[in-house]
Every structure is written in C-alpha cells, then in structure tokens.
Amino acid sequence: MRYIKIFYLTSQHVLEYKARSFVWFLIALLNPLLLLLFWRGVTFTGTNHIKGWNISTITSYYLLITLANAFLTSHINEDIARDDVRKGELSIYLLKPISYFWKKFIEEIPYKVLQGCFGIIVTIILSFLLGEFFITNSIAIIVMAVLISIFAMLMSFTFKMILGLLSLWLIDIDGFFQLNEMFTLIFAGFVIPLYLFPPLLANIAYVLPYSYMIYFPIIALQGKLTITECLYVLGIQGIWLILFFYSYKYLWINGKKKYSGAGQ
Amino acid sequence: MSIINVKNLSKNYKVYKKEPGLRGSLKSLFSRKYETVRAVNDISFEIEEGELVGFIGPNGAGKTTTLKCLSGLLYPSTGHVSVLGYTPFERNYSFLKQISLVMGQKNQLWWDLPGMETLLLHKEIYEIPEKKFQEMVNDLSLILDAKDFLTVPVRKLSLGQRMKMELMAALIHSPKVLFLDEPTIGLDVVMQKNLREFVREYNIRYKATILLTSHYIEELCKRIIIINHGKILFDGLLESLIKEHAPYKTIGVILKEYVNPQKLEEFGEVKNFEFPKITFNVPLKTSSKMAAKILQKLPVQDVTIEDPDIEDIIRDIFNRANPKA
Numbered sequence: 001m002r003y004i005k006i007f008y009l010t011s012q013h014v015l016e017y018k019a020r021s022f023v024w025f026l027i028a029l030l031n032p033l034l035l036l037l038f039w040r041g042v043t044f045t046g047t048n049h050i051k052g053w054n055i056s057t058i059t060s061y062y063l064l065i066t067l068a069n070a071f072l073t074s075h076i077n078e079d080i081a082r083d084d085v086r087k088g089e090l091s092i093y094l095l096k097p098i099s100y101f102w103k104k105f106i107e108e109i110p111y112k113v114l115q116g117c118f119g120i121i122v123t124i125i126l127s128f129l130l131g132e133f134f135i136t137n138s139i140a141i142i143v144m145a146v147l148i149s150i151f152a153m154l155m156s157f158t159f160k161m162i163l164g165l166l167s168l169w170l171i172d173i174d175g176f177f178q179l180n181e182m183f184t185l186i187f188a189g190f191v192i193p194l195y196l197f198p199p200l201l202a203n204i205a206y207v208l209p210y211s212y213m214i215y216f217p218i219i220a221l222q223g224k225l226t227i228t229e230c231l232y233v234l235g236i237q238g239i240w241l242i243l244f245f246y247s248y249k250y251l252w253i254n255g256k257k258k259y260s261g262a263g264q
Numbered sequence: 265m266s267i268i269n270v271k272n273l274s275k276n277y278k279v280y281k282k283e284p285g286l287r288g289s290l291k292s293l294f295s296r297k298y299e300t301v302r303a304v305n306d307i308s309f310e311i312e313e314g315e316l317v318g319f320i321g322p323n324g325a326g327k328t329t330t331l332k333c334l335s336g337l338l339y340p341s342t343g344h345v346s347v348l349g350y351t352p353f354e355r356n357y358s359f360l361k362q363i364s365l366v367m368g369q370k371n372q373l374w375w376d377l378p379g380m381e382t383l384l385l386h387k388e389i390y391e392i393p394e395k396k397f398q399e400m401v402n403d404l405s406l407i408l409d410a411k412d413f414l415t416v417p418v419r420k421l422s423l424g425q426r427m428k429m430e431l432m433a434a435l436i437h438s439p440k441v442l443f444l445d446e447p448t449i450g451l452d453v454v455m456q457k458n459l460r461e462f463v464r465e466y467n468i469r470y471k472a473t474i475l476l477t478s479h480y481i482e483e484l485c486k487r488i489i490i491i492n493h494g495k496i497l498f499d500g501l502l503e504s505l506i507k508e509h510a511p512y513k514t515i516g517v518i519l520k521e522y523v524n525p526q527k528l529e530e531f532g533e534v535k536n537f538e539f540p541k542i543t544f545n546v547p548l549k550t551s552s553k554m555a556a557k558i559l560q561k562l563p564v565q566d567v568t569i570e571d572p573d574i575e576d577i578i579r580d581i582f583n584r585a586n587p588k589a
Contacts, residue, residue: 001388002385002388002389002391004388005384005385005388005389006385009374009377009381009385012376012377012381013374013376013377016376091332091337091365091367092372094336094337094355095335095336095337095360095363095364095365096360096389097357097358097360097361097389097390098389256339256353257339259337259338259339260277260338261332261337261338
C-alpha cells in the first residue's frame with residue numbers, strides 16, 4: 001500500500017509540473033528527429049537500402065528511439081547526486097522504514113508514463129506526416145519485445161541508481177555523468193542502428209550494457225530478432241541486472257557510511 | 265532503564281584543505297591535503313525513558329552530528345550507540361518506526377500538495393491503523409492548532425504553519441524517541457514559545473524520550489548536556505549546573521543617589537555599575553543577608569534577587585573550556 005500511495009502522490013506532483021516534463025521530452029526528441037531528417041534527406045532515396053535497412057525501417061527506428069527514450073531511460077542519477085547527496089535529502093529516506101531503491105523506482109514511474117504519453121502522441125503525428133512506421137506483426141515477437149523493454153527499463157534504472165550512488169564518493173560527479181551520456185549516445189544506438197556499425201565497434205557495443213537498454217528493445221519490436229535471439233537478449237539482460245543489483249547493494253551498504261547529511 | 269546509550273562515540277570527517285588562489289588550485293591538482301576533523305570526540309552518556317534532555321552548544325559543537333548518529337543517519341567512526349536496544353545505523357525497520365528526527369531546516373512535506381497527503385503517506389509507511397491515525401491527527405492538530413490548514417497546499421502555508429505540519433508528519437507514528445534539531449529556527453518568539461509548550465506536552469502525554477537542541481531550552485529541560493568541540497563539558501540537572509558553575513545570585517539595585525563605586529565592593533562582586541543601576545554577584549549562601557545589608561546601607565529605590573542568567577553560565581563554561589576563543 002505504501003508504494004501505491006507514493007505512486008499516487010508522485011503522479012499528482014508530475015501532473016502539477018507537466019509543462020516542464022513536456023519541455024524535457026522535446027529536448028530529448030531533438031536528437032533522433034534531426035538524425036531521422038538527415039538519414040531521410042541524404043542517405044536513403046527511393047527504395048535503396050543499406051544492410052537490410054531501408055527508408056521505412058530507419059524512420060521507424062528513430063521514431064521508436066523517441067518512444068524508448070521516453071519510456072525506458074532513467075535520469076535518476078542526477079536527482080540522487082544533486083538532491084539526495086549534495087543537499088542532504090537522503091536523510092529523509094534514511095529515517096523512514098522504506099526501501100530507498102523501490103521508493104525511487106515507484107517515484108520514477110509517473111514521469112515515465114507521462115513522457116511515454118508524449119512519446120506516443122508525437123510518434124503518431126510523425127508517422128502520419130512521414131507516412132512510414134513499421135513494427136512486427138508477430139504477437140510472439142511483440143510479447144518478447146515488451147519483456148525486453150521491461151528488462152531494459154529495470155537495467156537503465158538500476159544502472160542510473162548505481163551512478164547516482166557514486167556521488168557519495170566522487171564530489172565532481174557531473175563530468176562522469178556526461179561521459180556516460182556520451183557512451184549511451186554511441187553504444188545504445190541513438191546515433192545509428194548498431195547493425196550499421198563497423199564490426200569491431202558493433203562487437204564492443206554488444207558487450208557493453210547500453211545496447212540492452214535501448215537498441216535491442218527497438219529492433220525486437222521491428223521484428224529484426226528471432227524468438228531465440230530475443231531469449232538470448234533476455235538472458236544477457238538478466239545477467240546485467242543481477243550484476244547491477246549486487247553492485248547497487250554493495251554501493252548502498254558502503255556508501256551510507258560515507259554519507260555526511262550535508263546541507264543540514 | 266536507559267533508552268539511549270552512547271559509549272565513547274566519535275565521528276570524524278576528512279576535510280580537503282586548499283590553499284587560497286590559483287596557485288593553491290594548481291597545487292591541489294598534484295597533491296591534496298586532507299585534515300581529519302573530529303566533529304564528536306569520545307562522548308558517552310545515557311538517557312532514561314521519558315527524559316527530556318537539552319543538548320546545548322555553539323555552532324559546530326557536534327550537536328547535530330550526535331543526533332544524526334543516534335538516528336542512524338551517520339555511521340560512527342568509533343564507539344557504540346544503542347537506541348531502544350537497536351544499533352541505529354543498521355536501519356532496522358522496527359527501530360525506524362519508533363523514532364523521529366525533526367530538523368528545523370529540512371522538510372519532508374510534499375510542496376505542492378496539502379500536508380494531509382504527507383500524513384496519509386506516513387500512515388502507509390509506518391503502517392498506522394486507521395483508528396490510531398485518526399486519533400493522532402485529531403490530537404496533534406488540536407495541540408498544534410493546525411486543523412484549519414491540514415488541507416491547504418504546503419506552498420501556501422506560512423513558515424510557522426509549515427513547521428507545525430512538519431511536526432505532525434514527524435510525530436504521526438507516535439515515536440517513542442524524538443530527536444529535535446533546532447526546531448525553532450526561523451520562527452518568531454510567539455511560535456517558539458508555542459513550540460516549546462508543545463514539546464513539553466508531547467513529552468508528558470506520550471511519555472516520549474526527547475533529545476532537543478535549541479536555544480532557550482532551559483525552561484523546558486531538567487537535564488542538559490553541554491557540548492563544545494565535540495566534547496561533553498557538562499551533563500546533569502540544570503540545578504546542578506547553577507550550583508556547580510554559578511554558586512551565586514544576581515542582585516540588581518536601582519539607586520536613589522550616586523554612590524562611590526569603591527564603597528560598593530563590600531556587598532559583593534560588582535558585575536555592572538551604570539548609575540542608577542548596579543548588578544552584584546553574591547554567594548548563594550549569603551544572598552539574603554547581603555540583600556538586607558544593601559537595603560540598609562545604600563540609598564535603594566528598588567532591588568531584585570535573581571538566579572544568574574543560564575546563557576551567561578553556559579558562555580562562561582565555553583570560555584573556560586576554550587580560553588582562546
């Protein structure tokens with residue numbers, strides 16, 4: 001019940017600041033939209049294709065990036081570093097008989113729902129304007145893609161929680177966050193589909209966790225993965241999740257000892 | 265039975281020291297100097313169930329750090345802390361359900377929503393039964409006179425009203441142990457007085473153990489702990505503090521006519537003389553006799569006998585402990 005109440009209160013708070021949330025969404029939208037226009041204008045003309053990607057699939061890819069970014073990507077690390085650690089808001093959580101991780105997770109959901117709604121509206125508008133939007137029609141693959149997306153969201157959230165907790169050790173954490181954003185941009189498939197990367201770079205991307213947070217949910221929904229490949233992706237995501245979870249636990253136990261409750 | 269048990273508690277912070285200017289910044293790129301600051305230095309004390317204890321000390325004395333260690337926010341560098349039989353830092357849920365820490369400059373209310381929403385959230389977090397919750401809301405809103413603004417968004421409340429809501433949120437689960445860190449900060453004198461009365465009322469009504477850091481707490485707490493530079497300078501009853509550290513009374517006299525200051529010394533230590541007002545510090549045992557002598561020998565218009573000012577005594581203790589300051 002406590003988490004339902006938190007969800008209920010955060011939802012009220014999010015709706016109070018919906019305009020700000022929409023602006024954040026627009027900022028995040030800018031990058032894939034510009035890339036989409038670039039690909040459509042320069043590279044693909046008519047019916048030509050590169051490594052099996054044509055104008056329809058590439059358009060869908062960038063529209064789905066917009067959706068994935070809105071639904072799956074967490075920015076909780078910034079809140080943790082800025083508010084909880086630097087301003088000492090963590091004290092409020094530490095004094096309550098409640099899990100910090102799950103409280104943060106539940107608080108994140110209303111933001112994701114609102115951002116996701118913006119994403120759906122914009123995707124519908126753009127797909128009508130551009131006349132291109134394609135996802136798989138296989139129900140089994142769609143179910144797998146949804147599962148991959150849920151795992152991706154959990155991965156993104158836990159990973160950002162870990163990054164946020166690092167601010168208990170590193171005072172100048174913002175540079176580190178920016179570096180992570182840079183890696184995300186490249187290796188999560190925000191710039192181009194990883195399939196179009198040179199083989200070495202693609203292999204590096206598949207080893208790193210970023211692709212499992214954005215790229216694979218998208219190409220699964222586009223029908224570019226078989227059921228077996230989907231299961232393989234879910235397995236890798238599971239391994240990352242276990243690794244992240246234990247890393248989070250370790251950092252939480254030891255990070256609390258570093259906490260000084262500054263700002264009070 | 266002691267509810268709070270602190271043994272040889274120390275809390276150290278590693279603080280980065282940088283020389284001023286650009287040169288210092290460049291130097292710090294290659295070698296950083298750190299200094300260990302002892303915020304709390306080997307302190308020990310015990311607090312019994314239902315006690316209301318004042319924790320007094322100047323800024324940076326170690327009061328807040330001690331309260332944070334007691335509530336489990338900080339991990340002690342050395343020593344042992346036990347509250348209600350629990351080690352606070354372990355954050356055992358049944359421990360957290362029995363304590364509360366109110367920090368005057370920190371708020372836990374949802375800014376855009378009415379205070380009642382935070383209370384309802386706390387009802388779920390602390391698993392308070394509906395009946396008990398209603399009782400507490402009624403009780404607290406009555407004592408704090410907060411009924412009218414329970415449903416007003418927090419951002420629309422005045423500072424005093426917000427503080428009342430903060431207190432309600434902190435006490436809705438009726439904690440057995442309450443830590444109050446400067447709860448009167450920023451409040452006007454009327455509100456400060458109300459708050460002190462409320463703390464006393466809460467202590468009596470709920471038999472809660474309260475550790476409080478604030479100014480003007482002498483009228484509230486029988487026992488006080490004075491701390492400075494992380495060390496306890498005094499721990500005992502307020503009466504003992506006066507007896508031990510200020511065994512005198514203050515006699516205030518208003519003269520009808522001017523008297524040679526040299527003639528005044530026979531009555532006691534002259535603390536202050538600005539005609540027509542004189543203040544004497546007179547030994548406790550002889551204060552009545554001396555007052556009679558003053559009335560007899562000096563041209564007195566008015567006379568008062570008072571206990572020494574607690575703040576003066578405390579300041580005196582700080583000065584003696586740290587004469588260079």
